[in-house]
Amino acid sequence: MAGKTLYDKLWEAHLVTQREDGSALIYIDRQIIHEVTSPQAFEGLRLAGRQPWRTSASVATIDHNVPTTPFKSAADIADDTSRIQVQTLQDNTREFGITEFGIGDVRQGIVHVMAPEQGAVVPGMTVVCGDSHTSTNGALACLAHGIGTSEVEHVLATQTLVAKKMNNMRVSVEGELGAGVTAKDVVLHIIGVIGTAGGTGYALEFAGSAMRSLSMEGRMTVCNMAIEAGARAGMVAVDDVTIDYVKGRPFAPQGADWDKAEAYWRTLVSDADARFDEEVNIDAADIKPQVSWGTSPEMVVPVDANLPDPAAESDEVKRSGMTRAYEYMGLTPGMPVTDIKVDRVFIGSCTNSRIEDLRAAAEVAKGRQKAGSVKQVLVVPGSGLVKQQAEKEGLDKVFVEAGFEWREPGCSMCLAMNPDRLEAGEHCASTSNRNFEGRQGNGGRTHLVSPAMAAAAAVAGHFVDIRELDQA
Amino acid sequence: MEKFVRHDGLVAPLDRANVDTDQIIPKQFLKSIKRTGFGPNLFDEWRYLDEGSPGQDNSVRPVNKDFVLNLPAFQGASVLITRRNFGCGSSREHAPWALMDFGFKAIIAPSFADIFYNNCFKNGLLPIVLSEDNVEALFQAVNGKEGYRLTIDLEGQQVIPESGAALPFEIDEFRKHCLLNGLDEIGLTLNEADAIRAYEKGRMEREPWVFADH
Numbered sequence: 001m002a003g004k005t006l007y008d009k010l011w012e013a014h015l016v017t018q019r020e021d022g023s024a025l026i027y028i029d030r031q032i033i034h035e036v037t038s039p040q041a042f043e044g045l046r047l048a049g050r051q052p053w054r055t056s057a058s059v060a061t062i063d064h065n066v067p068t069t070p071f072k073s074a075a076d077i078a079d080d081t082s083r084i085q086v087q088t089l090q091d092n093t094r095e096f097g098i099t100e101f102g103i104g105d106v107r108q109g110i111v112h113v114m115a116p117e118q119g120a121v122v123p124g125m126t127v128v129c130g131d132s133h134t135s136t137n138g139a140l141a142c143l144a145h146g147i148g149t150s151e152v153e154h155v156l157a158t159q160t161l162v163a164k165k166m167n168n169m170r171v172s173v174e175g176e177l178g179a180g181v182t183a184k185d186v187v188l189h190i191i192g193v194i195g196t197a198g199g200t201g202y203a204l205e206f207a208g209s210a211m212r213s214l215s216m217e218g219r220m221t222v223c224n225m226a227i228e229a230g231a232r233a234g235m236v237a238v239d240d241v242t243i244d245y246v247k248g249r250p251f252a253p254q255g256a257d258w259d260k261a262e263a264y265w266r267t268l269v270s271d272a273d274a275r276f277d278e279e280v281n282i283d284a285a286d287i288k289p290q291v292s293w294g295t296s297p298e299m300v301v302p303v304d305a306n307l308p309d310p311a312a313e314s315d316e317v318k319r320s321g322m323t324r325a326y327e328y329m330g331l332t333p334g335m336p337v338t339d340i341k342v343d344r345v346f347i348g349s350c351t352n353s354r355i356e357d358l359r360a361a362a363e364v365a366k367g368r369q370k371a372g373s374v375k376q377v378l379v380v381p382g383s384g385l386v387k388q389q390a391e392k393e394g395l396d397k398v399f400v401e402a403g404f405e406w407r408e409p410g411c412s413m414c415l416a417m418n419p420d421r422l423e424a425g426e427h428c429a430s431t432s433n434r435n436f437e438g439r440q441g442n443g444g445r446t447h448l449v450s451p452a453m454a455a456a457a458a459v460a461g462h463f464v465d466i467r468e469l470d471q472a
Numbered sequence: 473m474e475k476f477v478r479h480d481g482l483v484a485p486l487d488r489a490n491v492d493t494d495q496i497i498p499k500q501f502l503k504s505i506k507r508t509g510f511g512p513n514l515f516d517e518w519r520y521l522d523e524g525s526p527g528q529d530n531s532v533r534p535v536n537k538d539f540v541l542n543l544p545a546f547q548g549a550s551v552l553i554t555r556r557n558f559g560c561g562s563s564r565e566h567a568p569w570a571l572m573d574f575g576f577k578a579i580i581a582p583s584f585a586d587i588f589y590n591n592c593f594k595n596g597l598l599p600i601v602l603s604e605d606n607v608e609a610l611f612q613a614v615n616g617k618e619g620y621r622l623t624i625d626l627e628g629q630q631v632i633p634e635s636g637a638a639l640p641f642e643i644d645e646f647r648k649h650c651l652l653n654g655l656d657e658i659g660l661t662l663n664e665a666d667a668i669r670a671y672e673k674g675r676m677e678r679e680p681w682v683f684a685d686h
Contacts, residue, residue, distance in 0.1 A: 016664070016667055016668055016671045017664060017667050019646065021644070021645035021646045021649075022644065022645065022646070023644065023645075023646040025661065025664060025667070025668070027668070027671055027672070027675065029682045036502050036503070036564075037502075037563065037564065037565070039505035040505065040506065040507050040565075043505070048658070050658070053668075054683075056683065056684070056685045056686060059686070064502075065503065079503075081503035081504065081526055081527075082503055084503070084505060085503055085505060088505050099686060120686075122681070122682075124679065124682075125682065130563055130565075131562070131563055132561065132562045132563040132587055134563075145587075146562075146563035146587050147563060147587070147590075148563055148564075148565035148568075148587065148590065148591035148594060149507075149565040150565060150591065150594035150595070150657075151590075151591075151594070153658065154657060154658050154661065157658045157661075157662070158658060158661045158662060158665075158668065159668060159672075160661060160668055162646070162657060162661065164644065196490060196557060196560060197490075197556065197557040197560065197583060197585070200557070200583065200585065200586055201586065227587075230557070230560070230585065230586070231586075232586045232587060250686075251684070251686055252681075253680075253681035253684075257680060257681050261679070261681055264678075264679065296490050296492075317489045317555055317556060318489070320489075321488070321489050321490060324488070415494075415499050415562075416499060417499045417500070417502065417503070434492075434494070434561060434562075436492045436494040436495065436561060437492075437494070437495060437517065438494060438495070438498060438517050439494050439499075442498075442517060442523040443523075
């Protein structure tokens, strides 16, 4: 009999009932809640007269709507509808007895930064949130994925989800990553290879020596964008890096429980003889710093390339998508990536707002200046604790001296639900995860890059190859 | 949830691949704390020439006359045909809410993004996967005849065109059952409360830290 994959093990450990029709009930260990996708779920509970199954399973915070300029209470949020959502979450969590890291709490931050940081997510858990980037948490060897609001309500009421087992896919990145090549470049490259729907229906395990060489922060960046490859869940097996990361965090097990937990967690790896339905092998040496040029994350190229020619694309649906993307982005096939000028730069989001990301951006910004043609560079830490750590290291000063803006934690310009946004036609070097039309503001043009590449574009005014900047 | 058994409706063609949830319902409309009222802002950036904001009077906004759903021929459409990977992007259930609020009952495409696909079923919206060839044939049929309609027979799992052979589709048994009967999934799951409690007991012994209070 073939061995089990990490996903098989996580699935089996959470199976409550397997039904004859192929669906199953799986147990959910942790639900993370934010203000945008939860109000209708709490309302549903109230209307049906139901109570949460287990309040300690949930942890909430505010992130999507919050301003990144300082504010002291919900009343300080200028936008009426944003304020109502922030206030509604506070009211709902109080009514139902759920822990919330709200306004003024140093633990407040982006859901997928806050949860691992607190140890609220540990290996072996099932983790859900009404947010597609919940896959981030799979970096801790969890089964973590986004759900809709009806499912948020279902999990609150029953602590389970009705699910169907996904297929197994493994993406192995072997070898050593080149200088200037980061976790973000790895995942953008992977999406470029398998496509934006390549992982649909799969649980995606990231493996190989290059993945193991990444820090937890880097692994979270990779798993974060599994959804951009179509996979609801991305994950990485447990190793020393995982164990070291979790140890000592506020929610993490302690004492005798810790030893028991560690022993179990060490088994959360795919067996050597495990069978995957799909395997993708990537040579780390092939990965260069990446820049997305279009309106889908699969429209991505190495920074030293020229933009692709739609005429060379044989698939008609893809070709028309490319043509439309060129029109929206205001770019021309064949032009060098480094000729694309940027108007604004955004460093942040659940993809790249952790301390390691800020350090990488600061390293580039240090002793340099924002280009005069760049209107704004926003640096938005992922949580209050990330902000605190960055300030302890003096990174905030580096950014401010370079002409960047140092902000309060939140989702910010990744999806522009708060006041941080692009104007129509502006190009943005962004460390976020989606380059969809209008995502960062109506008519805005997003280019997805790593934090170092974003900082380099900020100082140059256009995209530059970070590897050449290093030599300068 | 409203039942879905059989539906006959006017078909609208949205000839794009990878239609993402930011296009289906842009982020500024996610600030609502309700499930209804998203219809007027479905595909907002394509339907209107200005930038939409929540709560405004949409009837006075400049309309993009070229956008398919604004064409007179497709007013009242309740079946949408579109291209591969429809609904990619975020988990926002506001996307199916907006489609339903607009009047759509079924979406036909060669493939859907997982989370969107799943969210549809929670709301009585039926996503139907047909082959690329069949979808292409439907596009040609819709473009070739004004007022083109389709009948969707969920019980028989088939899309019935005005002429020609019915197109069978696959659907999960459990989802079909819930749609046909308009069932409340939470209520169904709570019928298994004993099994959930028994499972929890075992896990608490093996992994007590998962259940710690904080």
